[in-house]
Amino acid sequence: MNEFDLIARLTRSLPSNESVVTGPGDDCAVLDLGVPDKLVLFKTDAVVEGIHFTRETPPEKVGRKALARCLSDIAAMAGTPTAALVTIALPKDFDVAFVSQIYEGMKELAEKYRVAIVGGETTTNPGRILISISLLGIVDRDRQILRAGAKVGDAIFVTGELGGSLAGKHLDFEPRLEEGRWLAAHFKIHAMLDVSDGLAGDLRHILKAAKVGAELLKSALPVSRAARLHSREPASGQKPAALAALTDGEDFELLFTVAGKDAVKLLDAWRKKFPHVKLSCIGKIVAGDGIVLRDKTSSHKLAAHGYEHFT
Amino acid sequence: MNEFDLIARLTRSLPSNESVVTGPGDDCAVLDLGVPDKLVLFKTDAVVEGIHFTRETPPEKVGRKALARCLSDIAAMAGTPTAALVTIALPKDFDVAFVSQIYEGMKELAEKYRVAIVGGETTTNPGRILISISLLGIVDRDRQILRAGAKVGDAIFVTGELGGSLAGKHLDFEPRLEEGRWLAAHFKIHAMLDVSDGLAGDLRHILKAAKVGAELLKSALPVSRAARLHSREPASGQKPAALAALTDGEDFELLFTVAGKDAVKLLDAWRKKFPHVKLSCIGKIVAGDGIVLRDKTSSHKLAAHGYEHFT
Numbered sequence: 274m275n276e277f278d279l280i281a282r283l284t285r286s287l288p289s290n291e292s293v294v295t296g297p298g299d300d301c302a303v304l305d306l307g308v309p310d311k312l313v314l315f316k317t318d319a320v321v322e323g324i325h326f327t328r329e330t331p332p333e334k335v336g337r338k339a340l341a342r343c344l345s346d347i348a349a350m351a352g353t354p355t356a357a358l359v360t361i362a363l364p365k366d367f368d369v370a371f372v373s374q375i376y377e378g379m380k381e382l383a384e385k386y387r388v389a390i391v392g393g394e395t396t397t398n399p400g401r402i403l404i405s406i407s408l409l410g411i412v413d414r415d416r417q418i419l420r421a422g423a424k425v426g427d428a429i430f431v432t433g434e435l436g437g438s439l440a441g442k443h444l445d446f447e448p449r450l451e452e453g454r455w456l457a458a459h460f461k462i463h464a465m466l467d468v469s470d471g472l473a474g475d476l477r478h479i480l481k482a483a484k485v486g487a488e489l490l491k492s493a494l495p496v497s498r499a500a501r502l503h504s505r506e507p508a509s510g511q512k513p514a515a516l517a518a519l520t521d522g523e524d525f526e527l528l529f530t531v532a533g534k535d536a537v538k539l540l541d542a543w544r545k546k547f548p549h550v551k552l553s554c555i556g557k558i559v560a561g562d563g564i565v566l567r568d569k570t571s572s573h574k575l576a577a578h579g580y581e582h583f584t
Numbered sequence: 585m586n587e588f589d590l591i592a593r594l595t596r597s598l599p600s601n602e603s604v605v606t607g608p609g610d611d612c613a614v615l616d617l618g619v620p621d622k623l624v625l626f627k628t629d630a631v632v633e634g635i636h637f638t639r640e641t642p643p644e645k646v647g648r649k650a651l652a653r654c655l656s657d658i659a660a661m662a663g664t665p666t667a668a669l670v671t672i673a674l675p676k677d678f679d680v681a682f683v684s685q686i687y688e689g690m691k692e693l694a695e696k697y698r699v700a701i702v703g704g705e706t707t708t709n710p711g712r713i714l715i716s717i718s719l720l721g722i723v724d725r726d727r728q729i730l731r732a733g734a735k736v737g738d739a740i741f742v743t744g745e746l747g748g749s750l751a752g753k754h755l756d757f758e759p760r761l762e763e764g765r766w767l768a769a770h771f772k773i774h775a776m777l778d779v780s781d782g783l784a785g786d787l788r789h790i791l792k793a794a795k796v797g798a799e800l801l802k803s804a805l806p807v808s809r810a811a812r813l814h815s816r817e818p819a820s821g822q823k824p825a826a827l828a829a830l831t832d833g834e835d836f837e838l839l840f841t842v843a844g845k846d847a848v849k850l851l852d853a854w855r856k857k858f859p860h861v862k863l864s865c866i867g868k869i870v871a872g873d874g875i876v877l878r879d880k881t882s883s884h885k886l887a888a889h890g891y892e893h894f895t
Contacts, residue, residue: 279680279706283672283687287701288694292666295702302702304667306722307619317669317718319707355603356615358628360716361594369590376594383599390598391606391613395590396630400711405671407628407718411617 299420300346300466301410312417314352314410318343322401326444332371333378334444335404340379342469343408344386344448345525349467350419351457352412353450356389360405362398375404386450416457418465418529421482427463427558428536429487433526433551435472436500436517443523453527455546460539465529471522473564473575479530486561491568494518495553519566519575530558610731611657611777612721623728625663625721629654633712637755643682644689645755646715651690653780654719655697655759656836660778661730662768663723664761667700671716673709686715697761727768729776729840732793738774738869739847740798744837744862746783747811747828754834764838766857771850776840782833784875784886790841797872802879805829806864830877830886841869 284297294312295303301314320326320342326335340357347354359379363372383390388408432449449467456462464479472494480487500517531539536554543552559565564575595608605623606614612625631637631653637646651668658665670690674683694701699719743760760778767773775790783805791798811828842850847865854863870876875886 279683282680282684283706284701284703286691288691288699289702290666290698290700293700293702296700297703299703302667302669304702304720306617306624306666306720307622308617309620311618313617313624313720315667315669315702315718315720317671317704317716319671319673319705319716321673321707321709323710324708355601355617356613356626358613358626358718360628360630362630362632362714369593372590373593380597380599387601388599389601389604389607390595391600391604391615391626392595392608392610393628394630395594396632396714397635398632398709398712398714399634401709403673403707403709403714405628405630405716407626407669409615409617409624409626409720 295419300349301352303350303417308411310414311411312414314347314350314412316343316346317405317407318346319403319405321403330444332374336375336378337382338444339404339406340382341446341448342525343406344450345467345469347408347410348448348450348453349465349527350412350417351453352410352417353454354386354388354408354410356391356409357383358407359390359393360396361393362396362403364399364401365397367402418457418462420464420466420478423464423479423483423485423530423558424532425485425558425560426533427530428533428554429476429489429528429530429556429558430539430552430554431468431472431495431526431528433524434495434497435468435524435526436514436521437497437503438521438523440499440503442497442499446525448525449527452547452550456529459542460531460535463530463532465527468524468526468528469522471520472524472528473519475528476564479528480562480564484562486559486563486565487556488559488565488567489556491515491566493553493555495551533557606730611660612663614661614728619722621725622722623725625658625661625723625728627654627657628716628718629657630714630716632714641755643685644692647686647689648693649755650715650717651693652757652759653836654717655761656778656780658719658721659759659761659764660776660838661723661728662764662776663721663728664765665697665699665719665721667702667720668694669718670701670704671707672704673707673714675710675712676708678713729768729773731775731777731789734775734790734794734796734841734869735843736796736869736871737844738841739844739865740787740800740839740841740867740869741863741865742779742783742806742837742839744835745806745808746779746835746837747825747832748808748814749810749832749834751810751814753808753810757836759836760838763858763861767840770853771842771846774841774843776838779835779837779839780833782831783835783839784830786839787875790839791873791875795873797870797874797876798867799870799876799878800867802826802877804864804866806862844868
């Protein structure tokens with residue numbers, strides 16, 4: 274049983290109440306707590322030593338990453354983050370300086386985005402550090418962007434570059450908060466999420482939610498320099514760069530769809546507003562299911578699990 | 585460096601913003617998100633295998649406890665819980681049935697108190713299960729009860745019975761949500777918190793926040809039957825039952841202070857409203873600092889750290 278199967282099983286028939294606008298399964302939960310004109314976003318995310326960072330990772334970057342991951346989810350709902358709680362589970366022999374520096378990295382990013390850190394707790398976790406962040410945000414009522422809503426004919430866009438994040442970006446990425454809000458304010462975005470598990474996997478979430486398929490143009494994928502360099506190293510096992518862009522994960526870019534007729538206008542406006550942030554139209558939403566990848570001479574369907582047959 | 589010293593160091597000069605009414609250090613953070621007449625409560629709490637439960641603990645009770653601990657903090661602010669997120673970190677060899685049953689226990693308690701479970705995540709934690717709950721609640725504006733605010737002359741009350749919680753209560757306790765709200769609605773409660781670390785330790789939080797001391801009457805301490813039974817077992821090392829009531833922890837009862845003149849009226853009203861929940865007046869707030877314990881013939885000050893000299 275993989276993580277998604279387990280979550281699907283655990284989140285069957287969860288208790289709800291009248292405050293819930295959007296429950297499990299999107300980037301954030303969306304709640305109506307009675308704020309006029311606003312909805313509340315609620316998100317939690319954890320990083321674990323040995324998985325998301327190591328003892329060799331600069332501790333400030335560990336703290337930064339822990340918070341930035343949650344901020345990226347708020348960005349994907351077009352929201353503004355407000356307040357965070359920090360749970361940090363520590364081995365008994367923890368290094369006080371290391372833990373303090375984790376906090377420093379978190380605090381610096383929180384200050385940048387005006388997020389209050391309003392508490393949390395420390396607890397014991399023999400063997401490894403685990404940091405769980407809970408984040409509250411707000412979004413203009415009816416301006417939150419969900420994963421569902423993609424329509425046949427939509428253009429598919431992604432910000433920034435993809436693949437090779439482990440070379441450094443996973444510790445330094447900038448959550449696309451301003452970009453997310455700008456998109457929601459100026460265009461009718463049909464579906465949006467942040468790319469954390471890899472473009473192919475995350476796009477599938479959008480496709481499943483709307484029961485549609487996607488056609489991607491291989492040459493349009495914004496492959497990062499890190500992924501291209503890595504693909505040339507013998508140690509990479511010759512993983513093609515485009516495959517890295519589709520599957521590496523931890524990109525924390527925004528993936529979204531808009532009506533095809535809005536695509537050019539959106540690209541033009543984006544380039545004026547965010548001249549230093551790449552935006553790529555990588556394909557379109559089609560009837561059917563799954564992802565077809567096209568290049569000049571051929572097209573083939575990506576396997577739903579694993580990418581062994583990818584060339 | 586103990587947990588409290590570490591938290592004090594980490595939470596120095598945390599980023600804040602205009603939404604923060606009460607930051608770190610109370611049972612919950614209190615936020616003003618613009619809900620008319622309401623404030624938002626925000627809390628996180630984790631339970632860890634080997635510390636708060638074991639593989640032998642019935643999994644439903646593990647899930648129940650994880651959520652109930654957070655609910656108890658909402659109760660201590662006189663709030664109403666709204667929505668929870670669940671983070672569950674699992675060893676690779678986790679038992680799907682065990683994890684599902686953790687969720688069942690959590691869901692049952694959530695339904696009882698109309699708490700929506702709106703998502704969360706699973707992640708990997710080699711070696712042990714860790715469950716972190718984030719909880720949102722609401723409270724009538726200006727009716728939230730903080731830890732600070734105790735005044736000299738206040739009567740000190742505690743609900744239920746104390747000590748010996750590990751014999752079972754720590755898995756089965758009922759968060760005092762109705763009681764907390766009723767207290768705030770009918771009396772001017774000066775300070776309140778939930779007893780999680782033991783009466784003596786938690787009372788000290790109230791005393792430090794108000795720069796006052798307390799006199800407790802040993803005979804008035806509501807020592808639980810479990811603590812009394814355990815104190816008679818040779819295996820207990822003859823820990824006196826009153827000491828257990830002061831220091832065992834995991835009681836999850838409400839500890840609060842009101843003006844001495846309100847004490848009898850409060851007790852009378854309580855007994856009519858909650859005939860099956862014990863409420864004990866255990867002492868009073870005095871000038872000075874620390875805790876003095878009195879019995880018929882003597883009085884002595886409790887040591888600030890450890891209780892080796894307790895008789």
